[in-house]
Amino acid sequence: MIFGGHIDRHFRTGVIAVTDGVVNACTDDFEIAITGRGGHAARPHETVDAVVVGSLMVMALQTIVSREVNPAHPSVITVGLFQAGSAPNVIAAQCRLSGTIRGQDEFVRNQLKSAVRHMALTIGQLHGAHVTVDFREGMPALVNSPEAVLTARDAARAVVGDAQVEAMRIANMGGEDFSFYLEKIPGCYVRFGAQIDGKAYPAHSSSFVFDEDCLVIGAQYFFEVAKRAGVEVSNAAAGQVRQLD
DSSP states (O other), X not given: OEEEEEEEEXXXXXXXXXXXXXXXXXXXXXXXXXXXXXEXXXXXXXXXXXXXXXXXXXXXXXXXXXXXXXXXXXXXXXXXXXEEOSSTTEEOSEEEEEEEEEESSHHHHHHHHHHHHHHHHHHHHHTTOEEEEEEEEOOOOEEOOHHHHHHHHHHHHHHHOGGGEEOOSSOBOSOOTHHHHHTTSOEEEEEEEEEBTTBOOOTTSTTOOOOTHHHHHHHHHHHHHHHHHHHHHHHHHTTOOOOOO
């Protein structure tokens, strides 16, 4: 078994969040290259405006999640980069869009990829532009293993007490490379509360700050979960399988 964790400023310091099932989303990046026909801004009828095609594409991609994906399955499509043009009076011949897709299971992951490709190529064809779509495969969804969750929850209770053991109400749509380990062996990924003054600043932001007391709690937790998991693994090797609640 394998265990990991991440600080989380949405939880008070002293809380350990142990969550059943999905904890983080899968992540894949995409790049769409649009080739139109450039020209003078005063004569748009002689061109295929890559900026216009790209703009239509950005707006259309937002309908995939709202109209093609089951709303019971959280998913995200975000275009984070739009590059085109070189002068205000020149219609751009080239445009590049880059973005990311997020989902919580493989079916939705593949559905999003297929929909992005289909929509981008169709819009390009409609407006007479050449379009290519490339994906860079990212991380799979992080899904905690049931048996490892039991061990992690028991360890967390031993460290911080039952009242301080919580669970994430919704999965984090961010990616986490710990998921690669969980494709190989059972494990559990927890969150360590690290909030300061009741403020939950966004992670990965310029306002990043956390309560360093959570580091002590994390060290105690990993010590405890290692002991308990060692017993579990030894018992499993001896044929004593723990019953799930």
